[in-house]
Each structure stands twice: as C-alpha cells, then as structure tokens.
Amino acid sequence: MKISVNFNGRNVDADVEPRKLLVDFIRDDLHLTGTHVGCDTSSCGACTILLDGVAVKSCTMFAVQANNRNITTIEGLSKGDELHRLQSAFIEEGGLQCGYCTPGMIMTSAWLLSNNAAPTEKEIRNGISGNLCRCTGYDSIIRSIQKASSDRRGGRK
Amino acid sequence: MYPPSFDYAAPDDLDEALKLLELHNEDAKIMTGGVGLINAMKHHVIKPGFLIDISRIRELGLIGDHGGYLSIGAAVKVAELQRSDLVKRNYTALSEAAGAIADPLLRNMISVGGNVCTGNPDDDLPPVFLSMDAQYILAGRNGRRVIDADGFYLGHMSTAIRPGEILVEVRVPRQTERSGSAYIKRELRQNDHLVAGVAASISLEEDGRYKRLAFGLSGSGNTSIHARLPKFTGSRPVDVPVGDIAKMVVEEASPLSDRQGSASYKRKVILVLAREALTLALQRAEQGGQK
Numbered sequence: 001m002k003i004s005v006n007f008n009g010r011n012v013d014a015d016v017e018p019r020k021l022l023v024d025f026i027r028d029d030l031h032l033t034g035t036h037v038g039c040d041t042s043s044c045g046a047c048t049i050l051l052d053g054v055a056v057k058s059c060t061m062f063a064v065q066a067n068n069r070n071i072t073t074i075e076g077l078s079k080g081d082e083l084h085r086l087q088s089a090f091i092e093e094g095g096l097q098c099g100y101c102t103p104g105m106i107m108t109s110a111w112l113l114s115n116n117a118a119p120t121e122k123e124i125r126n127g128i129s130g131n132l133c134r135c136t137g138y139d140s141i142i143r144s145i146q147k148a149s150s151d152r153r154g155g156r157k
Numbered sequence: 158m159y160p161p162s163f164d165y166a167a168p169d170d171l172d173e174a175l176k177l178l179e180l181h182n183e184d185a186k187i188m189t190g191g192v193g194l195i196n197a198m199k200h201h202v203i204k205p206g207f208l209i210d211i212s213r214i215r216e217l218g219l220i221g222d223h224g225g226y227l228s229i230g231a232a233v234k235v236a237e238l239q240r241s242d243l244v245k246r247n248y249t250a251l252s253e254a255a256g257a258i259a260d261p262l263l264r265n266m267i268s269v270g271g272n273v274c275t276g277n278p279d280d281d282l283p284p285v286f287l288s289m290d291a292q293y294i295l296a297g298r299n300g301r302r303v304i305d306a307d308g309f310y311l312g313h314m315s316t317a318i319r320p321g322e323i324l325v326e327v328r329v330p331r332q333t334e335r336s337g338s339a340y341i342k343r344e345l346r347q348n349d350h351l352v353a354g355v356a357a358s359i360s361l362e363e364d365g366r367y368k369r370l371a372f373g374l375s376g377s378g379n380t381s382i383h384a385r386l387p388k389f390t391g392s393r394p395v396d397v398p399v400g401d402i403a404k405m406v407v408e409e410a411s412p413l414s415d416r417q418g419s420a421s422y423k424r425k426v427i428l429v430l431a432r433e434a435l436t437l438a439l440q441r442a443e444q445g446g447q448k
Binding site for chain 2: 017048127130
C-alpha cells in the first residue's frame with residue numbers, strides 16, 4: 001500500500017505491506033535507528049515517537065496508520081548540531097546508564113513539556129510511567145526533565 | 158512479532174466503512190485505536206484478513222454536550238476523554254476511568270470504542286458506562302440501533318454487536334445538579350493488571366434522599382458487571398451505612414482467582430473500593446453537582 005508520511009520535516013513516499021510495523025519502517029526502511037525496539041508488546045516505551053506532536057508507541061502501530069501524518073523521531077529533535085534542551089539536560093544530569101530507553105524517555109518528555117511547561121515531580125513520574133528504564137535510573141531521568149523544564153522558563157532550578 | 162498478511166483500508170466516511178464490513182464480514186476487524194487488536198494480531202490470537210481503520214471518520218472523533226446527554230464518538234482517544242473539562246466536571250468517574258487505562262502513551266492511542274467493544278471484563282470504561290445507564294449506538298447497512306450498555310456485555314469477550322455493525326457513539330444521560338460519581342481501581346503496582354475496579358454513580362433528591370444508586374465493576378467476573386441497588390432509592394444516606402451498601406455490591410461480583418489474587422482477596426478489595434467510591438460519589442453529589 002502506498003503511503004506518504006512526513007518524517008522530521010521531510011516527506012517520504014513509500015509502498016509498504018499493511019502489516020509492516022511503524023517502528024520497523026522507521027528503523028529498517030528509513031534507517032533512523034534512534035527509535036528502539038524493547039519489548040515489542042507496547043509495555044516499555046523504547047519505541048516512543050511523536051505522531052502529530054503526540055507521544056505514541058510505534059511498535060503497536062502499522063506504518064499504514066501513519067499515512068498523511070507528521071512523525072518526529074529522536075533524530076528530528078535537534079537542529080543540526082544544536083541539541084534539543086532535553087538532550088542537553090539528559091547529558092548534564094546523567095539521565096542515562098545503558099541508554100537503551102533514552103530516546104523513548106526524551107520523546108515522551110518532549111510531549112510532556114509541550115503540554116505542561118513546568119510539571120511537578122509527580123506529574124513527571126506519572127508522565128513517564130509508560131517508559132521503562134531497566135537500569136532503574138529514574139531519579140536522574142526525572143532531574144534531567146526538571147532541568148529541561150526550568151531551562152525553558154529561562155530560569156534556574 | 159508479525160501477524161499474517163492482511164489488507165487494510167482507512168475510509169473517511171462511515172458508509173464506506175460499513176460497505177467494506179459487509180463485503181469482508183467474516184474476515185474483517187474494525188480498528189479504532191488498534192492497541193488491543195495489534196497486540197492480539199502480533200500474538201496470532203486473531204488473524205483478520207481485512208482491517209477497517211475507522212479512526213479517520215471525523216464524526217466518530219467528537220465529544221459533545223447534546224442537552225439531554227453527553228455524546229462520545231467511538232474513535233475518541235481515552236486521553237481526550239480523561240482531559241475533557243466537560244467530562245471532568247459532570248461525569249467525573251468517566252474521566253477517572255479513562256485516566257486509569259494503561260499508561261499515558263497508550264491513552265494517546267486507545268479509543269473509547271475499542272475499550273467498550275472488546276468485552277474484556279478488566280476494561281475500565283464499561284463499568285462506568287453501566288453505572289451511568291449509558292447507551293451504545295450501533296450502525297449497520299440498514300440503519301442504526303440503540304442498545305443499553307446493560308444489555309451489551311454477554312460474557313467473556315462477548316458482546317451484543319452483530320455481524321456488519323460498528324459501534325459509532327456512546328451516549329451518557331446528563332447528570333443532574335445533585336449527582337456524583339467516582340471510579341477507583343486497585344493495581345498491585347502502577348500500570349499492572351488490575352485486581353478490581355469499582356464505579357459508583359448516584360443522584361440525590363432535593364431533600365438529600367437517594368434518587369438513583371448504581372455501581373459498575375471491572376475485574377470482578379467473566380464480564381463487566383452492573384450492580385443496580387434500587388432498594389435504597391428513597392433512603393437517606395445517613396440511614397444506610399456505606400459499608401452495608403458495599404456488601405451488597407460485593408454480592409454481585411464473582412471474581413476469579415488468578416495472578417492478581419485469590420477470589421476471596423478480590424472480594425475484600427471490591428468491598429473496600431465500593432465503600433471508597435460511594436463515599437467519594439456522595440461527597441461530590443452533596444457538594445451540589447460534580448466538581
């Protein structure tokens with residue numbers, strides 16, 4: 001089936017089998033390997049992307065469902081060499097250990113902050129409850145998101 | 158994990174979807190959010206040959222106040238239901254149940270129609286719709302029919318939808334000034350399978366007596382359960398201990414022993430949840446309508 005999808009601001013036309021999972025289309029066909037596959041059963045959130053600005057799990061969507069829609073992956077967050085403030089915050093606060101969950105964590109956080117510029121710690125914890133970090137480095141992930149949100153307000157923590 | 162091959166269409170018009178359903182009936186599945194469906198397909202639990210994605214049909218994506226009732230389109234995402242100010246204010250239990258589903262990312266994907274139509278006794282919206290006397294609107298090639306939520310759930314994963322029909326809308330009767338509702342769900346850990354959930358929906362007379370009192374239960378048997386307690390109509394809340402009412406709610410439940418707990422443990426959980434949900438619904442009703 002022919003689809004047309006906007007990926008990170010670039011239009012992509014493709015002919016895909018209806019059963020092709022969106023995450024595999026992103027990784028195998030577009031070679032955007034920043035989006036990860038963890039559980040493959042919609043539990044872990046490693047595959048999180050933005051669909052028309054809203055965070056969803058791309059392992060539980062077929063690529064055909066994204067026809068005529070806008071997708072942002074982790075590769076689409078930075079502007080050239082300039083990192084997104086969430087990416088910088090995760091580096092500065094050490095918001096990762098093995099890094100496998102990180103792209104999903106950052107995409108979910110980007111959606112979270114787009115709806116709530118200054119979330120409380122509880123709102124952050126709830127907000128990332130669909131993303132699992134098996135290193136259990138949650139405290140530093142939460143600090144990273146808090147840092148990015150305070151950066152956005154132009155102030156300090 | 159991949160399902161066997163299938164064909165796919167995403168019509169933007171309901172008539173087109175109904176035509177496709179008629180054409181591929183036995184082999185077709187309706188997809189709204191797709192989360193439950195895709196997971197079942199990936200595990201080869203179901204193997205549809207044709208998927209009809211109805212999420213692009215505009216009229217199915219709306220929440221609206223229609224005077225006598227709240228109208229919720231089948232393709233509305235549960236995250237929208239959770240966030241809607243109208244729903245939060247007047248149909249509080251519905252907002253709470255929507256917010257209890259899965260996790261924030263999956264709530265952006267899961268639709269009202271999927272949660273309502275699967276017939277899974279663990280789903281969170283059906284008990285609320287049951288407790289509020291909601292109606293489901295089913296569209297077919299020969300027109301629409303209205304069915305009470307009360308008559309919809311026939312058994313485990315079994316509903317009253319007939320071949321060729323699509324759930325298009327849920328209607329919830331307008332809650333009065335002196336009504337209140339709550340949904341509380343118990344999980345062993347966040348986002349885990351539920352132990353049980355209880356929805357309470359009540360309305361009071363001007364003088365504070367119970368006018369209507371109903372409960373809905375999730376995780377409490379092989380189907381979503383509706384517990385109506387007409388014997389308390391006309392009683393004053395101060396005369397009927399909340400615990401006595403909760404005990405009658407438990408009598409309607411037939412929970413199964415599983416990994417989340419034994420049947421006797423679940424009965425105790427349901428008792429506590431019924432007490433908590435009723436107390437909260439009463440507070441909300443007595444505060445002069447839901448807040």
